Amino acid sequence: MMFGNVLSPESFMGQHFLLSAAARSLSLTKIAGMSDSEAENLFLRLRWPQTGGEPLCPRCGCRICYDCRRATDRPRWRCKACRADFSLTSGTLFAWHKLPLKTYLMAIAVFCNEVKGKSMLALSRDLDVQYKTAFVLAHKLREAMASATKSLVIGGDGRTAEIDGAYFGGHVRPKNLAADRIDRRLSENQPGNRKAVVTMRERGGRTLAQVFPTEAGAVATIRQRIARGTVVHADESSAWNSLHASFVMQRINHQDGYSIGGACTNGAESYFSRLRRGELGHHHHIAGPYLARYAQEAAWREDLRRSSNGEQVSGIATLAMQCTPSVDFCGYWQRAQA
Numbered sequence: 001m002m003f004g005n006v007l008s009p010e011s012f013m014g015q016h017f018l019l020s021a022a023a024r025s026l027s028l029t030k031i032a033g034m035s036d037s038e039a040e041n042l043f044l045r046l047r048w049p050q051t052g053g054e055p056l057c058p059r060c061g062c063r064i065c066y067d068c069r070r071a072t073d074r075p076r077w078r079c080k081a082c083r084a085d086f087s088l089t090s091g092t093l094f095a096w097h098k099l100p101l102k103t104y105l106m107a108i109a110v111f112c113n114e115v116k117g118k119s120m121l122a123l124s125r126d127l128d129v130q131y132k133t134a135f136v137l138a139h140k141l142r143e144a145m146a147s148a149t150k151s152l153v154i155g156g157d158g159r160t161a162e163i164d165g166a167y168f169g170g171h172v173r174p175k176n177l178a179a180d181r182i183d184r185r186l187s188e189n190q191p192g193n194r195k196a197v198v199t200m201r202e203r204g205g206r207t208l209a210q211v212f213p214t215e216a217g218a219v220a221t222i223r224q225r226i227a228r229g230t231v232v233h234a235d236e237s238s239a240w241n242s243l244h245a246s247f248v249m250q251r252i253n254h255q256d257g258y259s260i261g262g263a264c265t266n267g268a269e270s271y272f273s274r275l276r277r278g279e280l281g282h283h284h285h286i287a288g289p290y291l292a293r294y295a296q297e298a299a300w301r302e303d304l305r306r307s308s309n310g311e312q313v314s315g316i317a318t319l320a321m322q323c324t325p326s327v328d329f330c331g332y333w334q335r336a337q338a
Contacts, residue, residue: 017306018115025310028113031106039102040075043088046314047321058091059084074101093140093320095330103127104137105317111141112312115301117278117294136329142293143326144319145300154202155230161202162233163222163240164268165215168279169287170194193287197275197295200225201267207303209271209295215239233265271302289328 017023034042044053055065057079065077068085075088089095094104110126111118124134155161170191175181182189198218200208208225212218216239223246226232234240236253243249252263259266275298279286286294304312 023308025308026109026313028106028109031102031109034102034105036100036102039100039105040088042105043101043317043321044075046318047088047092049318055086055088057082057084058086089321091324093144093323093326095325099127099129099133105313107134107137108141108316108320109309109313111138112309112316114282115305116274117282117297117301119282132332136332139290139293139329140326141316141320142297143328144316144323146293146296147319147323148300148315149206149208149296152206152208153225153227154200154205154208155227155232157227157229159202159205159227159229160231160233161200161205161226162265162268163198163200163218163226164235164265164272165196165198165212165218165237165239166272166276167194167196168275168291169285195287195291197272197291198222199268199271199295199299201271202230203267207271207299209275209292209299211292211295219243233263235265271298274298274302 031039041053044055048054048056051063054063055077056063057065057077060079060082062079062081064080065086066080067076068078069076076085077087078085088101089097097104107123107127110123118138120131120134120138123138124131127134129137170193172182172184172189172191174184184190195211195213196215196218197209197211198215198221200222210218210221212221215237219239219242222232222243226247228246230247231250232243232247233250233252234243236251236255240249240251250261250263252258252260252265258264275295278294278298283294304315307315
């Protein structure tokens with residue numbers, strides 16, 4: 001990792017890892033003290049780790065590239081084989097960027113330092129950019145987080161996974177007078193933008209989160225993303241009844257207890273606790289097309305909660321340099337204007 005290693009959590013018995021010095025392997029003052037060339041060299045090593053930071057043509061893979069940087073311009077190279085020009089961020093999540101690379105590194109560090117999520121208004125003030133700039137940048141970072149678990153299958157023989165679902169979005173505000181209020185539990189009174197976030201969490205492993213219209217709509221995906229032979233723990237929801245034919249199921253009725261007979265979904269509940277606290281404390285409203293990105297961000301934060309902030313920054317920056325340009329947010333401003 002670029003910012004140092006951490007000791008194992010077992011080294012801090014009696015002290016929470018987040019309170020230890022090992023959790024603070026990177027400070028904002030360290031990034032602020034970097035020169036532009038130091039930030040460029042860092043992103044070079046993250047972009048092309050296989051060559052130690054020496055550029056490779058993203059178009060043909062040729063290793064013979066020479067510097068063609070213009071005066072007072074960002075790094076730029078020209079491939080000897082295909083004659084294509086490319087920059088440090090060409091073909092990555094930060095393609096066509098306008099802010100300095102040190103600002104992006106600062107944004108990643110500020111984003112990682114929040115354990116429950118980062119408010120876009122606060123991020124825009126920290127970076128001195130428009131709210132919309134901070135909004136797009138944060139969603140690109142969430143897209144990088146999600147790429148780490150793309151097509152990942154969890155579990156396996158002798159492994160245990162937990163599944164659970166929770167509903168987000170579509171709040172119906174009750175009327176002032178009690179006589180005018182409706183029963184918000186009935187399906188006919190539910191808003192159309194209320195979705196279910198379903199999490200699949202392997203004990204001692206990764207967390208997968210996806211959005212579905214209902215919990216029952218996640219059954220097919222659960223069969224694809226959890227390997228056969230996995231012991232699956234679930235609550236009393238009838239949506240999981242059909243999974244008994246595919247997995248060894250352990251069910252728990254939370255009306256009777258949190259853990260009975262070894263059946264427990266506390267790991268999945270811990271994930272939803274983090275997502276819900278981020279919704280209430282920072283984002284205030286997560287729904288619609290952006291709900292999946294917020295859910296994937298919470299899964300990433302939950303999985304790496306025992307990693308130092310330096311490791312988290314290096315991990316996100318590496319994923320961002322390995323991802324292709326964002327499908328959802330490339331040209332976001334232009335689409336909004338159109």
